[in-house]
Amino acid sequence: MWVLLSLFVIGLLLMTQKTNAEIIGCNIVDTVDLSSAQKLSNESYLYEGLLIPADLTAEYDIRPDSQEKVTRHLRGCVCKERTCVRFCCPRNQIMKNGVCSNMTDTELNALDLSLNITLDNGSLVKRKIKNDLMVQWDLPMSCETTKMFYLDNREKSYKYTVFENGTLLRHFDMVTLSKWEYCLQPHFFGDGNIQIVSHSCLAPQIGQTIVTIISMICLLLTISVYLMGQRNLVGKCLICYMVCLFMGYLFLLFDLWKISQGFCMTAGFLGYFFIMAAFLWLSVISRELYINSNTNSFLAQFLRTNHRFLTRNIYVWSVALAFTGVTYLANEIVEDEEWNPRVGSGGQCWINTQDWSAMVYFYGPMLLIVVFNTIMFILTVIFVVKARSEYLKRKQKPLEGLYNFTLFLRFFILMGLSWSFEIISYLARANPFWIDLFRVTDYINLSQGIIIFVGLVLKRTTLQHFKKRSEKRQALQNMIQLENMNLDQ
Incomplete structure (x- = not known):
């Protein structure tokens, strides 16, 4: 009995080992x-x-x-036994516009491609695909080839390094991809060239999408509140800022989910226009805070103009349009790749933010506006602190306007700092440590709508204001009902 049981267990183990055999x-x-x-x-x-x-x-x-x-x-x-490379398409196929198709005899005969491989000792060698490397054709990708984006290694912005162990380092964001996360494939370009390029799946931006959508909803709620209540100049400018920020988020969301591929360049320039306009409205708000808080200074008198809201609109929209126009002309005329903004290139419907050209067309103007805002904020903070200390010395209650200025300053300083981190992360983009660290600021920038809503709407004075309006509305309805009852009697 025990012998039969032992033989059964041994046989079962051998069958299990055969079923789950691994090298x-x-x-x-x-x-x-x-x-x-x-x-x-x-x-x-x-x-x-x-x-x-x-x-x-x-x-x-x-x-x-x-x-x-x-x-x-x-x-x-x-x-x-040999260095492997993973191809996206089946054997003897080429990729055209994201679709794998059979190669012609001419293409097959002309296909004598090589690949630069970085060895474990750091040296760079060129390997022939046919003779020196082992191509893996049958490893499926986690997405369809039509949903991949490729890196054209001929362009400086999209360089990558393939290592001997099969991993790939993407230079523009210093991300290392395992063999599961990318594949190589001879790619047919419109100019007739056939090059080996890296393809990888578009990672779903779930976290950024959720934060962006919530932020956009909060912006709409805040805009609604300010349309009902805030009629002063700063409130109007804040509404314009939030509208521009909402539109910028909308086109960014389109780009994240590749919705704008059919009108890619148009979406890129529209997104650029609204983001630049949002920055300009932020500078207008910072200037208005300074003017309102320190009306007697020479600088405040110099900055004050008649028809203030109209002139602010002309300033913001014309300057944003000028920035967009210059960027568009550079995109069409400049031949040097390093100085071309490349809006809509590389599968992204946005301005290219990986090269130094971004400093000229995007981060440079952003930096100037942030510096101006910082100066205005500092001057306003100095005045508010002095004014509050004077009221405290006199044992008087500070004016309500000072509380509003303080509240506005807190959030616009926070927003100015978050955009400053965006610039710093761009300057430190070559360092993997700083890239990971400043990735948090991306979420802070995307959540500005949430910050504005919490800070400017979910505050005690605003909630009390809506409570009073609700009570007045209820009292009016009760009065109308009472009068109707008296008339019926």
Whole structure:
């Protein structure tokens, strides 16, 4: 009895081992399908001129990218014997406009491509695809090829490094991709050239999308509140700022989810226009705070003009339009890639923010406006602090306007600092540590609508104001009902 039970357990273990067979020290991503390979007498296999020992083979019944069951087939760990590269399309196919298609005989004969590989010792070598590298054709991607974006290594902004272990370093954001996260493929360009380029899936921007949508909803709520209550100049300017910020977020959301691909360049310039207008409205608000808080100073008198809201509108929209016009002309005329804003290039419907050209067309104007806002904020803070101390010395209650100025200052200083971090992160973009650190500021900038709503709407005075309006409305309704009842009697 015990002998039979032991034999049954041993048989079950052997069957389990065979079912879940794996090559020791080899990940399934480093294997290829050997179903069509030549089997030799010593149990080894010959695959595309490479001899694969028997101990580097095993049968698998799962897909390489998941635990989904498939027909049992033999795989070999070729990447232990030779450097592997993963191709996006099946064998003898080329990619055109995100679609894998069969190559013609002419294209096949002309296809003698090479790839620069960085070895483990740091040296750079050029390897021939046909002779020196092992191409993996059957590893599925986690998305459709039409939903991939590619990096054209001929452009400085989209350089990347392929390492001997199969990982890829993307230079523009210093992100390292594993073999699961990218693939290479000969790509047919419109000028007739065929180049090997890196393709990777568009990562879903779930976190940024959620924050952006919530921020946009908060902006709409705040705009509604200020349209009902705030009629002073600063309130009107704040509404214009929030409208521009909302539109900028909208086009950014379109870009995140590739909704604007059909009108990519138009969406890029519209988004740029509204973001620049938002910055200009922020400078107008900072100036108005200073003028209102310190009416007797020479600078305040110099900055004050008649028809103030009209002149502020003319200033903001004309300057934002001028910035957009200059950027558009540079995008069409400038031939030097490093100084071209490249709006709508590289699959992004936005201005290119990876090169030094961004400092000229985007971050440079942003920096000037942030510096101006900082000066105005500092001057206003100095006056508010002095005024409050004077009222306290006289044992008088500070004017309500001073509380409003203080509240506005808190949030506009916060917003100015967040945009400053955006500039700093751009300057430090080559350092992976700073890239990860300043990634938090991206979410802060996207959540400005939430910050404005919490700070300017969800405050005690605003809530009391709406409570009083609700009570008056209820009292009026009760009075009308009472009069109707008296008339009925």
